[in-house]
Amino acid sequence: MSKEKTKGSLSDGLWRQNVVLVSGLLIGPVAAGATNFENAVAIALVFTPLTLLTVLACRLIPRKIVYTVRVILYALVAALFYIPTIIMAEHLVGSAVVTSVGIYLPILMVNPVILTKSETRFYLMPLKDMLPELLGYVLGFGIVCITTGLIRDIAVNGRIGWFRLDTDFSIPAMETTFGGFIMLGIAAAVVRQIMNRKKET
Amino acid sequence: MSVFTDILIVSFIAIFLQNIIFERALGMNIILYAARKKESVIGFSAIITYVLVVSSCLTYLVDKYFSHLEYFSIVMPFLYILIVSVVYIVSLVLIWLLLPRLFKKIKGYVHMSVFNVSVIGALFLESGFQTSLVTYLGFALGTGVGFFVAGYLLFTAHGRLNSELVPAAFRGIPIMLVYIGVISLALYAFIGYSTQ
Numbered sequence: 001m002s003k004e005k006t007k008g009s010l011s012d013g014l015w016r017q018n019v020v021l022v023s024g025l026l027i028g029p030v031a032a033g034a035t036n037f038e039n040a041v042a043i044a045l046v047f048t049p050l051t052l053l054t055v056l057a058c059r060l061i062p063r064k065i066v067y068t069v070r071v072i073l074y075a076l077v078a079a080l081f082y083i084p085t086i087i088m089a090e091h092l093v094g095s096a097v098v099t100s101v102g103i104y105l106p107i108l109m110v111n112p113v114i115l116t117k118s119e120t121r122f123y124l125m126p127l128k129d130m131l132p133e134l135l136g137y138v139l140g141f142g143i144v145c146i147t148t149g150l151i152r153d154i155a156v157n158g159r160i161g162w163f164r165l166d167t168d169f170s171i172p173a174m175e176t177t178f179g180g181f182i183m184l185g186i187a188a189a190v191v192r193q194i195m196n197r198k199k200e201t
Numbered sequence: 202m203s204v205f206t207d208i209l210i211v212s213f214i215a216i217f218l219q220n221i222i223f224e225r226a227l228g229m230n231i232i233l234y235a236a237r238k239k240e241s242v243i244g245f246s247a248i249i250t251y252v253l254v255v256s257s258c259l260t261y262l263v264d265k266y267f268s269h270l271e272y273f274s275i276v277m278p279f280l281y282i283l284i285v286s287v288v289y290i291v292s293l294v295l296i297w298l299l300l301p302r303l304f305k306k307i308k309g310y311v312h313m314s315v316f317n318v319s320v321i322g323a324l325f326l327e328s329g330f331q332t333s334l335v336t337y338l339g340f341a342l343g344t345g346v347g348f349f350v351a352g353y354l355l356f357t358a359h360g361r362l363n364s365e366l367v368p369a370a371f372r373g374i375p376i377m378l379v380y381i382g383v384i385s386l387a388l389y390a391f392i393g394y395s396t397q
Contacts, residue, residue: 024374025230028318031378032226068293071312072286079279086275103227103325106278107318112230115316177226178389181382189368189375196370 006132013136016195020144021188025112030145031180033104037161040149042093042101044142047108050085051138054078054114055122059130063123071115078109113137148183208339215343218392219326221319222351223385228319232348233377236355244307246352248314250345252288253323257341259284260324261334268328281324289315319348354384 019025029047034040058074065073086105090098098105117137122130153160155174158167173179221227228249235241263280267273293311297304314320323344327337355377361367362376371379 022374024233024378027229027378028226028322031229068308068312069290071316072289075282075316076279076286079282082278083275103322103329106325107227107322109278109282110316110318110321116230116313176385176389177224178382178385180226181378181385185371185375185378185380185382188378189370192373192375193370 005129009129009132010136010139013133013138014140014143015191017137018140018144018191019113019117019137020141020184021191022195024188025116026141027181027184029104029108030141030148031184032177033101034145034149035152035175035180036157037146037149037153037159038093038097039101039104040146040152041161042089042097043104043108043149044145045092046082046085046089046105047111047141047145048138049088050078050081050108051111051113052134053081053085055118055134057081058114058118059123059127067119070119074115074118075110078114082106082109113141144187148180148187151183152179204335207333207335208342211336211339212343212346215323215340216347216350217388219340219343220347220351220388221323221344222348223381223388225322225326227322228317228348229381231313231317231319232352232355233374234313235352236359236377239353239356241310242349242352242356244310245314246345246349248307248311249317249319249348250342251292252285252315252320253341253344254338255288255292256281256284256320256324257327257337258334259288260328261337264328277328278321278325281321281328285315285320285324319344351381351384355381 013019015022017023020027020030029043030040033043054074054077057077061070061073061077063070086098089105122134125133150160152174154165155169155171158165158170171179174183215221219225222229222232231245235245260281263277263284267280289311293304296307323341327340330336330340358380362380363372367376
């Protein structure tokens with residue numbers, strides 16, 4: 001595959017088809033789960049290997065099996081991969097952070113990139129084309145999730161992870177679910193506007 | 202009478218105070234998809250409610266008898282997916298055999314309404330309560346109704362939110378998210394949110 005095509009596939013998932021800001025497939029964990037930098041890192045850390053491994057493994061499931069049944073296998077494979085992934089996350093970010101993220105980690109097992117996008121997009125292309133595109137989708141989610149956590153951490157706690165900023169500025173509502181929705185809505189509009197401008201030029 | 206009251210109270214909490222969409226943001230992709238048609242809102246809500254109520258009975262038993270085990274929290278997600286899968290496949294076979302017309306109607310989107318974040322997320326939330334079967338059932342019922350309420354609110358606004366009156370950059374998902382955020386904010390006020 002040419003460099004240009006790889007770049008295009010990567011930027012599709014990263015930008016043009018971003019699962020949070022453009023297609024709206026994975027809003028929940030970011031809006032309600034990524035309330036600070038640490039939580040956002042934990043979500044991205046679980047999402048990345050879980051989605052990559054599951055989508056790659058499920059590619060081996062024969063397409064002769066009807067999708068109504070295949071979707072069960074996708075979810076079960078994801079649930080199996082979730083076990084080592086969550087153990088790894090606990091080692092990397094600590095069990096306190098994993099506990100504080102709560103249900104927003106296990107729900108990633110049934111994320112639409114695994115259950116829907118794999119079927120409508122990834123498995124329709126050859127493996128070498130699928131890999132950069134899948135990587136783009138995963139990175140696109142990770143970047144938005146961590147950026148959201150970072151902004152909220154600064155706005156709410158005046159810190160980034162363990163690093164405290166010298167400020168009294170605080171907007172506690174940014175930590176809430178409605179704060180997350182409104183923030184993501186505005187961010188999605190900004191992304192849309194930039195994309196529209198790019199198209200025009 | 203007491204059981205009925207308990208179910209009603211827990212359902213009320215799940216519909217308004219712990220709404221699966223406005224408060225928990227679980228199943229956003231499904232609600233954004235379903236909110237385009239009234240029939241979809243009803244269909245998705247009915248399937249989610251059914252799967253949640255039946256699965257809750259089984260997850261209650263799993264929680265009751267296995268939650269004390271050391272590695273339960275790690276294998277719990279797998280067990281829950283397994284339970285939902287069994288409920289899904291058994292129900293589909295029964296519908297296919299007994300109600301072929303219904304099967305034809307729902308087969309296009311049944312997998313989306315079962316394997317989604319709303320269903321799995323609600324089961325995890327119930328597990329966190331670790332209480333009685335009545336609580337599990339009430340929460341499952343309330344989650345389904347809460348999904349319907351959220352879906353219907355989005356459906357009624359769908360046309361206006363996608364109209365020419367909305368700036369092009371905001372049309373579609375961005376304005377929908379802001380709209381959901383505003384309703385979520387209203388529900389927070391209803392609970393009595395404090396920033397302290």
